[in-house]
Amino acid sequence: MEILEGISASHGIAIGEALVYNQEISIKKYSINDLQVELEIDRFYKALVKVKEDYIVLRNKLVSEMSEDEGKFLDAHILMTEDATFINQVLDYIRESKKNIEWVIYQVVENLSKKFSELDDEYFQDRATDILDIGRKIMRVLLSQKSMSLSDLNSDVVIISADLTVSDTASMNKNRVLAFVTEIGGKTSHSAILARSLGIPSVVGIKDVSHIANTGDLIIVDGNSGKIIINPDDEKLEYYTNLRKKLEKRENEFLQFKDISSKTLDNRSIVLKANMEIPEQEIENVIKFGAEGIGLYRSEFLYLSKKRRLLPSEEQQFNAYKFILEKMGDKPVTIRTLDLGGDKLIEGVTKQESNPYLGWRAIRFCLDRPDIFKIQLRALLRASVYGNLSIMLPMITTLEEVTKTKRIITEVKRGLKRDGFKYKDNIPLGIMIETPSAVMISDILAKKCNFFSIGTNDLIQYTMACDRGNQNVGNLYQPLHPAVLRLIKKTIDNAHKENIKVGVCGEMVSEIQNAIVLIGLGVDELSLSSIGLLEIKKAILNIKYSDAKKIAEEALRRSSKEGTEKKINLWMKKNLKYLY
Template sequence: MLTLKGKSVSSGITIGPLALFHRNTISTAVRPIDDAEAEVSRFQAARAASISQLQSLYEKAVEKVGEEQAAVFEVHQMMLDDDDYVDDIVSQIRDEKLNAEAAVEHTAQNFAAMFRGMDDAYMQARAADVLDISRRVERELCGGEGIDFSAYDQVIIAADDLAPSETLQLDTDKILGFVTSGGSTNSHTAILARTLGIAAVVSTGTQLHNDVDGKTAIVDGTTGTVYIDPDEETLERMKKRQDSEIRRRQELESVRGTESITRDGRHIDVYANIGNPDNLSQVLSNDAEGIGLFRSEFLYLGRNTYPTEEEQFEAYKKTAQTMAGKKVIIRTLDIGADKKVDYFNLAPEENPAMGMRAIRICLTRPELFRTQLRALCRASAFGTIAVMFPMIISTDEVRRAKAILQDVQRELDEQGVKYDSHMEVGIMIETPAAAVMSDELAKEVDFFSIGSNDLTQYTLAIDRQQTQLDAFFDAHHPAVLRLIGQTIANGHKEGIWVGICGELGADLALTETFLRMGVDELSVSPPAVLPLREKIRSLDLKK
């Protein structure tokens, strides 16, 4: 038995045959060329064909996993149109007389090395993207056939890493799990596994070879452990755990349709977090009582231009109508930090997590902010929408944001456009500054929503995407919990409700702690709704 230890990106246990992921061989060897311009034309034709393929893949992926996950194919098209990338390849063909295949490969490796050398974990992960688009162009140049993805049926995929396009072309209904020797918890493979609920372990550090192909494997996504060719004792033990998990999911059905109320009668709103309207089916199927965080920035990602007012209005309207009167809290755009968009033309920053992002962009680009607020207000006529401003550190920011909102509403009044004049306005508490000043901030808004991910990052001074610091990162740190408790208490003193919409909201080990602090709402990923409701219903806060 071979036991591997990696990083868990999606919980659950899966058992099945291991299938090594095989890519077609591409030759990028250097060979002499006679006509550089003909070689440039050959590269441009391969690039155009690759862009066309990516557009087709995008359209298929939208139907399969929604726009948020499919956006990677739009990003890849943009990367193939990047002037620096294209010019580097063309100059190598013309100046160094390299054949197109070799020029693409040299550029791919140089760009990938550049991304890997960056401090930001998100940018480091982009190395996989530039290699992915380059492989596609190289395959076109070599005239090779694509990978036969249909060959992977009811297997656990094992690979060094899976490129975004490879992951999304797999028939995930037939994939039992993923195991990769490389990759990160921020990779597209990891994101897809979490979205679809497929057990996955990445970064095992062990490259697997043909001698294990077809052997039975167990992926324990809960502990990040992989067993290959397990002995009878291990197999039996893991089958029992798998059966237990299946029974557990069946047991959770008993709380579907019930109230999220403690034994002593305390009701807690259990809402869901989403990125766009494509996630609404998950919200409904998991019986969430509302939407506590609509990450509106996903409407801005994977595009070449800003979304129009009408595009945003239709997305917010659809969400409000689908939720049929249940509350929908929409966070204004939180671009910046790990969410980079080229057309925003943000200046490079040494520490983007503490730079120009979220409300800071909105207040320095008021016309961009006004467009989003107009769409939000107009959509509020079709349901129960609340607006929430992120990354607040002062009362001045809140007042300035509210002033712009009020000006937009006056404009809508003059135009005779309907909107909910009683729409709630809240803020994210995700900086220590906001938590410490929560007594003053509570006087300005209708609610607080605590973003525990960033609050933990900024309180502990640890980049939450820097995996090398995992040993130092403690989401249960007393300082973080004190700030959360202080925020809830200060909010209640001013008569406003307080929720939590970060990862800690789904941490069942802290549910009772949060309820005793007095939290009013918890917003979690859709699959976490029923386990959280069950936990709440088991508690008696009088004891």
């Protein structure tokens, strides 16, 4: 039995077999003789045939399940397995170096990829990634290694990995995932956010966990305390099995609050909405737990699935947005426009940058790529007739970004009218307040928008100058730091002066102590993962707005978060006794 501690990213208890997800390939280098050279070349040709066959099978699958266009991206990969230049380079290198074929392919592929990536042509830069992919597949065949795919899970597992990319989480078979455990990341990493959305436990920041645990190990994931237990003894297993049952019973008890209005004891209404990333997986929970609407749908997840090799078409997006709006009926649905960049990259579309969170992302990307942005806006406007849609713009830093977007929307409306499509004309347009610059001009922005939604994940990151996924500065990621709270208060006050509503949709909302402060600061709406809605609602039903306001006012006067946290915890022990 081994106990490892990390950071609690999503509450709950999971017990199941580990699946260590590792995409790295270990290549050994050794010398061979002349006879072995020819044998290695024969292995190389057989591997090429196998990889080509696999690509053809995958292409046909994509065409049958999606479209001919979705399969076309593999045509270049198939041709590459027959490319004379590539094959001859491998043959020349192995005959000259007399090294094993795996090492030779690794060297050739790395050199070719580097040359392509250095060319000043986007097409050839994209081919650099294709070459790496082909090289990895050939090496896996030679090494008899099977490439892992989280979309093909056929049993319930605890995913253990060094890290999980947004594409990994977007494409995995979520019905089979019991929990996530990663070596890096924090409470606001996308794997953690998705875990909360799906209601599964997650622990992050456990050093070397993907090398300590083995596939098949029995794992207990304690998302409440932020630790995992590898191959527990009978006593620990019994304890956590019983604890899991108690937590499940408590969650079921929360359902009694589903249809009760979310009001404080002194009658202050707080609208509770849900955040969502993967509608097909999450929307039933949104309805089950009584969300009053969707406060944030992260539309970029439509673009990030590894199953989708091309950008989603207008029709595919229209159907996705229509599905959500029809499911939610007359309840409001806020769809955030594409927020790519940062840690959400698409091969051949976005770019690797040295400082991605300060780079070409979100609204900046959309305004620079109107060809992509207009397709999404057309789909959104067309879908608007099927429900109560609001559109929200991410990562706003200037007024010009809002005015440019409005001009593009007007242009898109003209195009839809010309093409004979119906749409609602007065769709509310709001913005996310995620940067200090947006806060400082929020009085101006409030005159041009219908609502604000404060994205605390990025606002905290930019205010505290700390990468929210970097464990080395994780201690600086402080939701209750007075600098953060003062920016939130300024935003709320400026919005209310212009009679527009303010919500908060960051992960800060999911902690009861934070929600109390936000309510005291004057927010109108809170939006969080659907699994946590009723826990926050129960807390709201048991507090007074006047008390929350006093706590918030005191927090604004403090010089650090420590005093605020201590004060709230003492207050909660006295007034929310059911938590203790």
